[in-house]
Amino acid sequence: MTGTHVGSTGGTGPARSKPSTRAWRWRAWLLEGLSEQTARHPGPHAAPHAEHEGHRWWRVMCLTGVDYFSTLGYQPGIAALAAGLLSPLATLILIALTLLGALPVYRRVAHESPHGEGSIAMLERLLSWWSGKIFVLVLLGFAATDFIITITLSAADAAAHVVQNPFAPHWLAGENIWVTLVLVGLLGAVFLKGFREAIGIAVVLVATYLTLNLAVLADSAWEVFTHPVRIDDWIHALAAEHSSPLVMVGVALVVFPKLALGMSGFETGVAVMPQVKGGPTDTYANPAGRIRDTRKLLTTAALTMSCFLLLSSLATTILIPQEDFRSGGPANGRALSYLAHEYLGQVFGTVYDVSTITILWFAGASALAGLLNLVPRYLPRYGMAPEWTRAVRPLVLVFMTAAVLITLWFDANVDRQSGAYATGVLVLMLSAAFASTVAAHRRGHRRTTLGFGTITAVFAYTLVANVIERPDGIKIAAIFIVAILVTSFSSRVHRAFELRAGEVVLDEKAVRIADAAARSGPLRLIANEPQEHSRREYRAKEHDQRGHTPMPERGPVLFLEVFVRDSSDFTADITVHGDEKHGVRRLRAQGPTVPNTIAAVLLALRDRTGQVPHAYFNWTEGNPFSHLVRFLIFGEGEVAPVTREVLRRAEPHPDRRPYVHVG
Secondary structure (H helix, E strand, C coil), rough: CCEEEEECCCCCCCCCCCCCHHHHHHHHHHHHCCCCCCHHHHCCCCCCCCCCEEEEEEHHHHHHHHHHHHHHHHHHHHHHHHHHHHHHHHHHHHHHHHHHHHHHHHHHHHHCCCCCCCCHHHHHHHCCCHHHHHHHHHHHHHHHHHHHHHHHHHHHHHHHHHHCCCCCCCCCCCCCCHHHHHHHHHHHHHHCCCCCCCCHHHHHHHHHHHHHHHHHHHHHHHHHHHHHHHHHHHHHHHHHHCCCCHHHHHHHHHHHHHHHHHHHHHHHHHHHHHHHHCCCCCCCCCCHHHHHHHHHHHHHHHHHHHHHHHHHHHHHHHHCCCCHCCCCCCCCHHHHHHHHHHHHHHHHHHHHHHHHHHHHHHHHHHHHHHHHHHHHCCCCCCCCCCCCHHHHHHHHHHHHHHHHHHHHCCCCCCCHHHHHHHHHHHHHHHHHHHHHHHHHHHHCCCCHHHHHHHHHHHHHHHHHHHHHCHHHHHHHHHHHHHHHHHHHHHHHHCCCCCCCEEEEECHHHHHHHHHHCCCCCCCCCEECCCCCCCCHHHHHHHHHHHHCCCCCCCCCCCEEEEECCCCCCCCEEEEEEEEEEEEEEEEEEEECHHHHHHHHHHHHHHHHHHCCCCCCCCCCCCCHHHHHHHHHHHHHHHHHHHHHHHHHHHHCCHHHEEEEEEE
């Protein structure tokens, strides 16, 4: 087969005044790396280069752990506020859902989507055409909620540890918002400068943080066992509040959805799969070793976190007075830090605070890197974002602006943001469970389908309960979704007249037909409806075109027919098949839209033959607005003027631009 590359054809438009050197340098810096692969941006989740062999799974676990394990900084306090004295029981239910629900689901996601795309890619494959694209955009809105709130909530909790540390300057008292904004700004500045993948840093942070937490929990256990009266007081208080164990379980089942942010690391766990080394026999099509080791990663992280969640919930509930968990209290957002200062001294407590602040900040970095992986993977490919969204720095500025606004909206309050965080986490988990259910069903695994279906129902209940109790999350997600939908479709309309072709490939028959016709002069192509016509219909079409357009009486004529494959796609490679049938020579192509595909084929034929081709069209009857809508949605409509506009934008030199004739 012979191919002609067309994707980069075209110019930059009319000559413009040269921008100032400073403006040019600023633009070059801002858009640096625009032409690189989208998943190779700087950041903790960046996909390794081809020569990069990856890392051992336990090291990559620390990379996802900066997001997952860092929730220990605020999860015990949020659990105490949500469930009160029943916090350990509600946490136990959360652990059961983690190990029996989220873990099996994401082990399936790792198998179905082993290249870091996560559950969104699974759902994209299940749904076609515009329904799939819109569904992905909605999920991206929830993912943005999850990751942006991860940044703001983590920074807000880190600020709480800074402000309430006894060695902090007195002028920091009550300045949580400004400290949070400084941390968010520092995060953005680091990414603007160029943040390199740092698994080594993640390993040190996670190892240090878990070791310090283990020391705090061990000392808390010693305190409880040497003063058993504390357990008795807790049990008596439980009995006074609730009439029976069944009532306790019922209340815990009702309130445990508020604790759902304790499962926040699973989507990150599958996003970092490209970093896992895998086995020596792994291939891109069958990365069995990477899947196996990622499942080890997910299982080990879930078991480790479950143990820490249960122990921390018991320790904080038994040892910390309930009133200290309330907003403004010394344990609010920093329950384990409270125990570290209370029982291990101010010096150890300060060391613990520094470790917590660092890992929370790095969790924000991990979330931002996740966004920088996710958005360029989908929106530019759908044509629903400008090309600059493939560059890191402009996106960093957009996300940091959103983070600042969210911080100001919630006054840098950890408790108020937890509902929005849990909503984003639960929607992604629900989508993953649903995708796993459908995948198992398509493979005919009935028992597995039933199991995943049950998990999907539990996640659906958890999500609905969380949204009813704390609607802030769905409000924030709705803002992100509306913003993504509006900007995406606006961008799609704005870019509708781009060339939108990756590579145009002519098969051997098409090459012979084009070369033979070119020996008689410039190619002359009649745009025709893509269906099987009779010899009489083809002759009538040719006669009609010759009568209404300035087509020479003699000379070969080719018929160009375009089949719309999926009009929701934006860019696609185009293969042109040639044949001779019904007494005419035809070039038949497939593409996402008719006019853009015709324009790409015309440019490819020009480049091959060295002569500017002529294309002949008929006007289409009907309302121009309805034709525009048909073009935007179905890839059809009034073909001739749109083809002319696509060619005008793609080729700035009129003498090299294919001619469009309409009769």
